[in-house]
Amino acid sequence: MEQAQAIAETGNGAAGAASAQTAAHAIHTRDLNLWYGDFQALYDINLDIKQGIITSLIGPSGCGKTTFLRSINRINERLGYVRIQGAVEVYGHDIFAPGVEIAQVRKQIGMVFQRPNPLPISIRDNVLFGFNLHGEVRRRLHRSEQDEIVEGALRQVLLWDAVKDHLDRKATELSLEEQQKLCIARLLPVKPRVLLMDEPCSALDPKGTEAVEELIWGLAGEYTILIVTHNMAQARRASDECIFMLMGKVVEHGDTADTFVTPVHKETADYIEGRYG
C-alpha cells in the first residue's frame, strides 16, 4: 500500500511538472484501475505520455504492461469480464466518456499486435481496409486515389519495393516481417495520432526486428508511439522515454537514457540488470 502511494506520487509529480504544457501530452491517465473478473491487473495508473516520441513499457511478464496498452484503445473490452475505473484522456478527450464512439477511439489510436495479423485478403485490400471502414464520404474512391493511398502507406513502412508487383497477393502469404510491416501500413491511411505496439518484434527474427525497429523510428515525431517490449536492449535503443511496471503498478517513468543508467527505484535497477523477469 505504501509502495502504491509512493508510485502514485511519482506519477503525480511528473504530471505536476508538465502541467504547464498539457498540450504536449498525448495520453493522460488518472487513477486507472482494471480488473479481469476478480483479479486486479492495474492499480492506480497515473501517467502522462508525451506527444510525438516513442515511449516504451517494460516489466516482467504479467506486470500489466500489455493490459495497460490494450486499455488505451479499449480493445480490452472485447473480453466481457473486464471492469475499468479511472480515466484515460487522449489528446484531451476522455475515451470512456458515455458519448464516445468506440470506432472513433480506435481510428485515432492504431494498434500493432504481437503476432502479425493481416486479414486474409489481398495486400492492397489490407491497406485500404481501415480507410474504407472510416470513409467520411460514402462514395467509392477513384482507383487512382486508392492506388496513391496504398503506395503512400507501403512506402512509409519500407514495404513498397518488395510488394509493388503483387499487390493482389494474399497478405497472409507474406513473410512475418513483411506481414508486420503491412500491419503498421494499414493503420496509416486513417491518420491515427497514437500507435500502440504490443511487442511488435517478438515473432520476428533479428533481421526482421532490426527492419521493423528502423521503421518505428521513422514514424516517431509524426505519431505518438507506445511500445511494449520484453527486450531491454530494444527499449534502450528504440525509445525516448521508458515506463517500468511491476505487479500492475507503475514504478518508474522517465527518460530512457536516465532510467537505464541511474534508475531511481531498486526494483527497476534489479529488473534492468536481469535479476528477475
Next chain:
Amino acid sequence: MADVTRPLSLAAHRDADEIDRRNLDWYIDKAVQVLVFIGGISAIVFVIGIFVFVTAEGLGFLVDAFDFGEFFGSPRWKPTSEYRTTYGILALIAGTASVTGLAMLVAIPFSLGAAIYIAEFATGKTRETLKVLVELLAAVPSVVWGFIGLVIMNPLIIETFDVPVGLSVLNAGIILGLMAAPIMTSIAEDSLKAVPDRYREAAEAMGATRCQLVFKVVLPAAKNGLLGAVLLGVGRGFGETMAVLMASGHSINLPDSIFDSVRALTATIAAELGETAVGSDHYQALFTIGIFLFVITFVINLTADLIVRGIRKG
C-alpha cells in the same frame, strides 16, 4: 535399480526370455485394432453395398426398357396405365427441385442469421441455450414435420391465400426449409467459429463496428464453410421423403405456381414400392429413380464436403 545385492544374472535371464513372448496385452491391442478397422471401413462397405444392391435391382429396367429421352424428358409417370405405361420422371424431378429450391429460400436466411447470431453476437447462457435448442430442433423426426404440414400448414395456407388445396410446393417447401435449417445452422456456425479470432481482433482494433466485422471479415473468411452448409441443406432436401410426401400433395404435376401440388422422387419410391411386383418393370423403374437420387445426393454431399475441407486447410 538400486538393488545391487540381488543376483543380477537371474533377472537378466528372465528378461531375455520374454523378448520373443507375446502377452495378453499384445493380443488385446491387436484385437482392438482389428475391431476398430472393421468399424472404420464398414461405412465404405455399406455405401458400396447399397449402391450395388440398388443398381442390381434397377439394372433390368436400365438394360431392357430404359429410354433416356422418355425417362428424363417426359412428365408422364404412368407405370400402371392399362393403355401404355410410361416412365417419365421429369415431373418428379420438377417436384423435388421446386420443393428443395423453396426450402432453401426459407432455410438460408434463417440458418445463416441464426449462425451469425450464435457465433458472433450471443454470449454466455444465451449462446449455450440456443445451441442446445438448435440441436434439439434437428432431432425432430421428419414424420412430425409432415404432420405439421398436413394438419397446421394445410388449413393455414388454404385460409390465408384462398386456394383450394394447401398441400403444395409452398407447404412442403416451408416444412422442408424448417427441417433443413437446424443442421445448416450448426454447420454454418462451425465454419464461423473456425475463423481465427485474431482476424476479428485486428478488424476491431482498426475500429470496425460489429456489423462491419461480420460482413467484411468473418463472412468472407468463412464463405466456403457457409457454401458447404447450404449444399448439405440441398442434399437433405433432395433426400427427404416423409415430410415431403405428406406436405406436397403427392400429385404428379409440373408446377406453375407455388400453390400447385407436386410429387417428389423420394416420395414416389416410398409410396409405390410396396405395391409393385418384385422384379416387374415398375419395380425396377423405381430402383432406377433410386440410383438417380443416390448419384445426385452423393455428388452434392461430396462437393459440400470438399468445400468445407478446403477452408479447414486454407
